[in-house]
Amino acid sequence: MTHSDTDQTRAPARRNFVQQLDLDLRLLGMIGAFAILCIGFDLLTGGRFLTPRNIFNLTIQTVSVAIMATGMVFVIVTRNIDLSVGALLATCSAVMAMTQTQWLPNIFGLELGNPLIPWITIAFGLFVGALIGSFHGWLVGYLTIPAFIVTLGGLLVWRNVGWYLTSGKTIGPLDPTFMKFGGINGTLGETGSWILGLIAVAAALYALYSARRNKQKHGFTVKPLWAEGVLAGLTAAVILGFVATLNAYEIPTRKLKRMFEARGEVMPEGFTQAYGIPISVLVLIFVAIAMTVLARRTRLGRYIFATGGNPDAAELSGINTRWLTVKIFALMGTLCALSAVVASARLANHSNDIGTLDELRVIAAAVIGGTALSGGVGTIYGAILGALIMQSLQSGMAMVGVDAPLQNIVVGAVLVLAVLIDIQYRKRAGAAK
Amino acid sequence: MTSTKRTNGGTPLVEMRDMCIAFGGVHAVDHVSVDLYPGEVVGLLGHNGAGKSTLIKMLSGAYQADSGEILINGEKADIQNPRDARSYNIETIYQTLALADNLDAASNLFLGRELVTPLGFVDEDAMEAESRKIMARLNPNFQKFAEPVSALSGGQRQSVAIARAVYFDARILIMDEPTAALGPHETQMVSELIQQLKAEGIGIFLISHDIHDVLELCDRASVMKNGKLVGTVDVDDVTDDDLLSMIILGKKPGEAAA
Numbered sequence: 056m057t058h059s060d061t062d063q064t065r066a067p068a069r070r071n072f073v074q075q076l077d078l079d080l081r082l083l084g085m086i087g088a089f090a091i092l093c094i095g096f097d098l099l100t101g102g103r104f105l106t107p108r109n110i111f112n113l114t115i116q117t118v119s120v121a122i123m124a125t126g127m128v129f130v131i132v133t134r135n136i137d138l139s140v141g142a143l144l145a146t147c148s149a150v151m152a153m154t155q156t157q158w159l160p161n162i163f164g165l166e167l168g169n170p171l172i173p174w175i176t177i178a179f180g181l182f183v184g185a186l187i188g189s190f191h192g193w194l195v196g197y198l199t200i201p202a203f204i205v206t207l208g209g210l211l212v213w214r215n216v217g218w219y220l221t222s223g224k225t226i227g228p229l230d231p232t233f234m235k236f237g238g239i240n241g242t243l244g245e246t247g248s249w250i251l252g253l254i255a256v257a258a259a260l261y262a263l264y265s266a267r268r269n270k271q272k273h274g275f276t277v278k279p280l281w282a283e284g285v286l287a288g289l290t291a292a293v294i295l296g297f298v299a300t301l302n303a304y305e306i307p308t309r310k311l312k313r314m315f316e317a318r319g320e321v322m323p324e325g326f327t328q329a330y331g332i333p334i335s336v337l338v339l340i341f342v343a344i345a346m347t348v349l350a351r352r353t354r355l356g357r358y359i360f361a362t363g364g365n366p367d368a369a370e371l372s373g374i375n376t377r378w379l380t381v382k383i384f385a386l387m388g389t390l391c392a393l394s395a396v397v398a399s400a401r402l403a404n405h406s407n408d409i410g411t412l413d414e415l416r417v418i419a420a421a422v423i424g425g426t427a428l429s430g431g432v433g434t435i436y437g438a439i440l441g442a443l444i445m446q447s448l449q450s451g452m453a454m455v456g457v458d459a460p461l462q463n464i465v466v467g468a469v470l471v472l473a474v475l476i477d478i479q480y481r482k483r484a485g486a487a488k
Numbered sequence: 489m490t491s492t493k494r495t496n497g498g499t500p501l502v503e504m505r506d507m508c509i510a511f512g513g514v515h516a517v518d519h520v521s522v523d524l525y526p527g528e529v530v531g532l533l534g535h536n537g538a539g540k541s542t543l544i545k546m547l548s549g550a551y552q553a554d555s556g557e558i559l560i561n562g563e564k565a566d567i568q569n570p571r572d573a574r575s576y577n578i579e580t581i582y583q584t585l586a587l588a589d590n591l592d593a594a595s596n597l598f599l600g601r602e603l604v605t606p607l608g609f610v611d612e613d614a615m616e617a618e619s620r621k622i623m624a625r626l627n628p629n630f631q632k633f634a635e636p637v638s639a640l641s642g643g644q645r646q647s648v649a650i651a652r653a654v655y656f657d658a659r660i661l662i663m664d665e666p667t668a669a670l671g672p673h674e675t676q677m678v679s680e681l682i683q684q685l686k687a688e689g690i691g692i693f694l695i696s697h698d699i700h701d702v703l704e705l706c707d708r709a710s711v712m713k714n715g716k717l718v719g720t721v722d723v724d725d726v727t728d729d730d731l732l733s734m735i736i737l738g739k740k741p742g743e744a745a746a
Contacts, residue, residue: 273617373601
């Protein structure tokens, strides 16, 4: 014991460049894989993959799965699984579609186009999602039915509750304000995006600064100043680069003309306008930040990871693991409802098959993102990056012109391969210690 | 067989009276009574499955007794779960250590009792600073504060489990086989710690298989067999053979002679 301890105190001298930056090696690996994927597809498609237009589309296609994947991280970390997320999304979507087009106008007498409709609809949808999620959590936590079974049943039940509610019909068009959450129908515009980007940079820099100050206050060793500088520069560059890319995607002239005509104006010659950050992406960013704070800085997050690491220890430490399970599934249900808002708004209507197979995409995103099915390990940013990788792979292959069956074969193989690499990486990392 | 502490008067720190618990018809603990005074170490001896751990888990809140009552400082205590036990300043070091392997030392030390900032967020830096302070006292060699505890050695993991029990001003400490997985050096460390805690007036229940440990560290020993209490003796009054015959034959020294 003494021997290994003295080794440990000598170790810092041997730290290399990357370690000094204190970055997550696993994260770097994923970003590297993602970059190779993007560049590869860009070469194969002759430069059509990494265009502002395609990046814009990729981000809005990823949002729905990514939102649910953040919740799936907590579910899997506590050694559970949720197979019902796609079906739950469909039920929430059906409930919201019916609320805004039928129930509110016909039963409560709110006229179509009433400004309250989208907000009441979203609030009710989130409530329904949370309620169904809590019910799952209660079955798993208090009645101790395995989550696999509860949510496998849920997959069948909720897919068809959605069908039943709408009598199998496609419901649309949805409320115009509601549809702004879908992506291309609702964006911040150029100026708004830049303002938001600058606020984000300021917030990130402040977070880095206050973390450093807090560490110094307790007398811990902190990173060298140059490392903080590099990190701050990288963060700012990524945020502003992202904004610049989305701002580079301009609204097609024909569409702009129509927008002006709709307002009864004539478009000035040479007028251009960019889309900027989609509201749905903003929702995802908000969810990501909230979930990360929840995971790292709250007791609830602590208890989730502790329970995943050792359920008995958590119980003996006075953590109510049953109630915790209810909370986690309620959160998952709420996020499914939020995804339902984004997904149905993007399609501009509710259809029966919305969210089909999403449970597999969501689980795959979380797992590719480094969430271990054995519990206790997982990150929110990993899951989002996992969702992005899955979506890039799928749309990249579609652009290249890979046959549909081959696309799914590749995605399936990549999932298994990613987990294999992860297992090998963990073994190495464990051995290094 | 009168302990000096008992003749000095005062109420016992813990009194467990007539405790019973059964699992599916098996009487794991059958009408057992034990007590513990401040600054005293009571050993609990017995075979595997004699009911030592089960008895003590009723005190630490992990199990709920079927019948019997627990008195803390002479007052009836209601212990339904581990949280209740902690509110009576009862801390437990489990045989399995009960650590979340994926979390670091500080997170384990404060699990269920995290330090928070005024805004209600978990204050990681403050918890690490406190952990460094307590570890400096218990195990000055301990340096691995950033790694998950799965990367620690058996002795280091034990230090984390002990630190968790000691940090929160335990008045009653339960140690379930604290030295079972340790080398000689770490066993020595635990012995010294027990002496130190005893001197601070903390009462300790020590569950052990090792008769020599018990003879060395304990003031009294309670022996259990098949869920029943064989008897409680002052260790100064008995030899290791006496204890062995209590464990194996279930007979008190006086009975054996008769």
